[in-house]
Amino acid sequence: MDGKSGRFVGMNSLICGNFLFLVVPNCWEHYPANLSSLQKLDIRECCELVVSFGSLPVISHFVINGCRKVELGGGFSSANCSSVTGPFLFRPEELRKLERLTIGSNLIIGYSSDLHWELDEGIAENEELLQKGVADSEIRILEFHRCERLERLPPLLHNFKSLRELSIKWCFRIISLPDAVIYSSLCLEVLTIGYCHSLISIGRHQLPPTLKRLNSSCCKELRRLLDVGEACSSSRVTDEDSISGDTNLSILQNLEINLCGSLTLSGESPASLKYLDLNNAKLESIAERFDNNTFLESIKIGYLPYLKSLPENLHMLTNLRHIRISHCDKLIVLPDNMHNLTSLQELTIKSCPSLVSFPQGGLPTTYLKKFIVEFCEKLDALPDNMHNLTSLQELTIKDCPGIVSFPEGGFPTNLTSLFLKVEICTLLFKWGLHRLNSLKKLSITGKCPGVLSFPQDEIDMKLPTSLTSLIIEEFQDLKHLSSKGFRSLTSLEYMKIKRCPKLASIPKNGLPPSLLSLRTYDCPLLQQSCQKGKGRESLELARIPSVEIREDEELWF
Numbered sequence: 001m002d003g004k005s006g007r008f009v010g011m012n013s014l015i016c017g018n019f020l021f022l023v024v025p026n027c028w029e030h031y032p033a034n035l036s037s038l039q040k041l042d043i044r045e046c047c048e049l050v051v052s053f054g055s056l057p058v059i060s061h062f063v064i065n066g067c068r069k070v071e072l073g074g075g076f077s078s079a080n081c082s083s084v085t086g087p088f089l090f091r092p093e094e095l096r097k098l099e100r101l102t103i104g105s106n107l108i109i110g111y112s113s114d115l116h117w118e119l120d121e122g123i124a125e126n127e128e129l130l131q132k133g134v135a136d137s138e139i140r141i142l143e144f145h146r147c148e149r150l151e152r153l154p155p156l157l158h159n160f161k162s163l164r165e166l167s168i169k170w171c172f173r174i175i176s177l178p179d180a181v182i183y184s185s186l187c188l189e190v191l192t193i194g195y196c197h198s199l200i201s202i203g204r205h206q207l208p209p210t211l212k213r214l215n216s217s218c219c220k221e222l223r224r225l226l227d228v229g230e231a232c233s234s235s236r237v238t239d240e241d242s243i244s245g246d247t248n249l250s251i252l253q254n255l256e257i258n259l260c261g262s263l264t265l266s267g268e269s270p271a272s273l274k275y276l277d278l279n280n281a282k283l284e285s286i287a288e289r290f291d292n293n294t295f296l297e298s299i300k301i302g303y304l305p306y307l308k309s310l311p312e313n314l315h316m317l318t319n320l321r322h323i324r325i326s327h328c329d330k331l332i333v334l335p336d337n338m339h340n341l342t343s344l345q346e347l348t349i350k351s352c353p354s355l356v357s358f359p360q361g362g363l364p365t366t367y368l369k370k371f372i373v374e375f376c377e378k379l380d381a382l383p384d385n386m387h388n389l390t391s392l393q394e395l396t397i398k399d400c401p402g403i404v405s406f407p408e409g410g411f412p413t414n415l416t417s418l419f420l421k422v423e424i425c426t427l428l429f430k431w432g433l434h435r436l437n438s439l440k441k442l443s444i445t446g447k448c449p450g451v452l453s454f455p456q457d458e459i460d461m462k463l464p465t466s467l468t469s470l471i472i473e474e475f476q477d478l479k480h481l482s483s484k485g486f487r488s489l490t491s492l493e494y495m496k497i498k499r500c501p502k503l504a505s506i507p508k509n510g511l512p513p514s515l516l517s518l519r520t521y522d523c524p525l526l527q528q529s530c531q532k533g534k535g536r537e538s539l540e541l542a543r544i545p546s547v548e549i550r551e552d553e554e555l556w557f
Contacts, residue, residue, distance in 0.1 A: 100141040143167040150174060165190040172197050186210065194218050201225065213254040222260040253295075257281060271295070279303050286311060295319055302326040309333070315340040326350040333357065339364050339385075346370040358383040365389055372396040382407055390414055397422070398445070414438050421445040421473075434462035443471035454478055455485030466491060473498040483507040490514055497523055504529055510540050517546040527551070 043049065140162055144150065151173045157163075164187060168174065174196050188208045193199065194217045202225050207214065216222060250270040256277040257263060263281040274295050278286065280303045296317050301307065307328045314320075315337035321344060325331070331352045338344075339361040345368060349355065355376045362385030363371070369391055373379065380402040387409025395412070397403065398421035410432050411418070418439060423446055433442070442463070454472060455461040463470075465488050472478075478500045485507075486492075492512045496519040497503065504525040511518070518541065520526055527549050530537040541547050 099138055100143075138162050141165045141167075144169070144171055146170045148172055153177065161186060163188055165192070167192040168196060169194040170196075174199055176201050189213065191215070197221060207250055207252060209250070211250070211252055213256075214252060215254075215256040216260055217256070217258040219260050221262055223262050224264060274298070276300070282306055284308055293317060298322040298324075300324040301328065304328050305330065307331055310335050312336070314338065317341065319343050322346045324348040324350075325352060328352050329354060331355055334359050337361065342366050344368055348372040349374070349376060351375040353377045355379050357381060360384075362386070363389060365391070367391055370394040373400060374398040376400050376402075378402060381405075386410075387412060393417065395419070411436055417441040419443040423447055434464055436464045437466055439464040439466055441469040442467055443469075443473075445471075445473040447474060447476050449477055451475055451477055452479050453482045453485075455482050457482050457484060461485065463489060465489065468492060469494040471496045471498070472500065475500045476502070478503050480505050481507045483509040486512060493517065495519070497521075497526070499523070501525070506530075506537055506540060511544070513543075515544055518544050519548045519550075521550050521552060523549075524551075 139160055142157075142160060142163055142165070144153065144167070146169070148170065150171050153168075153174070157166075166188060168177075169192070172195070175198050187210050189210060190213045191202075191208070191211055192215045193202065194215075196219050199219045199222050201223065202214075202216065207225075214225075216225075251272045252270045253272055253274040254277075255270075255273060255275070257279070258277070259280040261280055261282060264283065271293050272295055273293060275298045276286070276296065277298075277300045279301070283304050284306045285308070286299075286301065293316075297319055298321060300322070301324070303326070305328070308330050309332075310325075312335050314335045318341075320341050323344065323346070325348065327350070329352070332354050333356060336359045338359050341364045343366075344364045347363065347368065347370070349372065351374065353376065356378050357380060362383040365385065365388045368389055371389070371392060371394070373382075374396065375398070377400070379400050382397070382403060384407055386407045389412045391414065392412040393415060394417040395415055396419040398419065401423055403422075413436060415436050416438050418433075418436070418441070420443065422444075433439070452458070454475065455463050463485060467489055468491050470489075470492060473496075479502050481503070487507075487509065489512045492514055493516045495511070495515060495517070498520070499522040501522070501524065503523050506526075520530075526537075530541055530549055
């Protein structure tokens with residue numbers, strides 16, 4: 001558009017009803033001002049464009065992102081700004097009509113684009129007028145993104161009475177949040193902080209009393225959630241590093257902390273907490289007490305190199321459904337009485353190289369459906385009561401070389417999925433796989449020296465007839481698939497064979513007619529015998545709907 005004549009120049013446009021979509025070159029400097037019937041507008045990444053509106057009486061939705069300047073006059077009576085980013089100027093009373101506001105790049109609401117605390121001319125006569133403009137604002141979501149020179153948030157935040165969600169990301173100079181966020185927020189429910197590398201603490205004394213979800217990620221200097229050092233005399237403060245100065249005042253349900261390597265926590269967890277997710281932090285313990293927490297449903301912890309133990313009274317969490325522990329190098333034992341976690345449905349333990357054993361009493365038997373243990377080199381045995389886990393459906397045991405036998409009583413009989421990676425398969429085959437009448441998915445990975453056939457004809461090994469999926473990997477001596485073993489697999493639909501260098505043929509009597517998909521990778525002899533137009537194998541494979549024979553699975557996918 002020519003800024004002087006008001007004519008469109010070098011522009012492609014698409015008009016659908018009252019929606020206007022514009023594709024404009026970056027050299028544009030001005031935007032048409034008189035669009036009185038416009039309802040929807042989307043302008044993105046027009047870095048030289050100045051968007052100026054005198055009146056938008058029927059606008060219902062607009063996104064303005066990456067423009068040089070945005071000037072909004074009066075008269076957009078039904079405006080619902082899903083996003084406005086870029087240096088922008090508008091009268092403070094217009095703030096009342098926004099529901100979501102994104103402040104990003106080098107800009108901030110009501111202030112100059114270089115982020116100094118100076119009001120722009122024409123915005124308001126003074127800061128008090130600006131605060132009045134947002135006093136009854138309908139803004140529910142406020143975002144500060146990529147304000148790289150911003151050192152503190154504006155004090156007028158406490159005037160956003162309808163604010164539900166606050167997000168602060170890539171604001172590298174912010175050290176802490178203002179008290180307005182902590183004390184004056186009447187309805188703030190979600191607080192998200194990410195990539196604020198100078199942030200030391202989130203606030204003082206206590207969390208916002210209405211906060212339900214707190215997510216902090218990639219804040220490398222974050223040492224504590226709350227800094228109560230200046231208010232030690234306050235009756236609300238009970239522990240200098242606690243999650244909340246007074247947990248009874250908190251309704252926090254979801255706490256997620258990721259990649260905050262300097263963070264330390266101690267003290268009692270909020271009684272309202274439902275989901276706890278901690279990753280990459282310098283924590284030796286999660287919390288000292290869970291006594292008063294009856295709502296916690298999920299604990300996920302990972303990459304905590306200093307964590308030595310879990311709370312001894314973990315069994316008090318009677319509503320706990322999910323536990324996931326991974327990459328905790330110093331964790332040696334699990335707390336006693338875990339069998340009292342009567343609501344537990346999933347337990348996952350991965351990459352805990354120092355873990356030696358499970359607690360006496362085993363695991364809870366009532367509702368546990370999924371149990372995974374992987375990469376625990378020192379673990380010497382599975383829980384004692386495995387056969388009593390009558391609700392268990394999925395069992396995974398991988399890369400635990402110290403486990404050389406299964407507990408007395410065998411596998412839980414109701415398993416539907418079994419994933420195993422073991423060194424000695426002879427012991428595994430004696431555990432009675434054929435008795436698992438509900439098993440649908442079976443995956444076995446292991447060097448298994450001396451195993452020449454699968455299933456093993458030498459020991460009359462049998463597989464469950466209920467199998468629909470079978471995966472065999474890394475059998476170093478495997479030469480052929482047993483005709484007798486596969487004859488009974490009348491429900492088998494999917495099969496994968498990987499890294500079996502000596503395997504040269506498929507069963508002589510063929511694979512089950514129910515088979516719909518066959519995948520083989522890194523099996524050079526089998527690949528050679530199955531080449532198109534050669535031998536019995538190629539004729540057998542021709543009737544399978546989907547076949548892939550490749551040298552490398554990773555390259556293919």
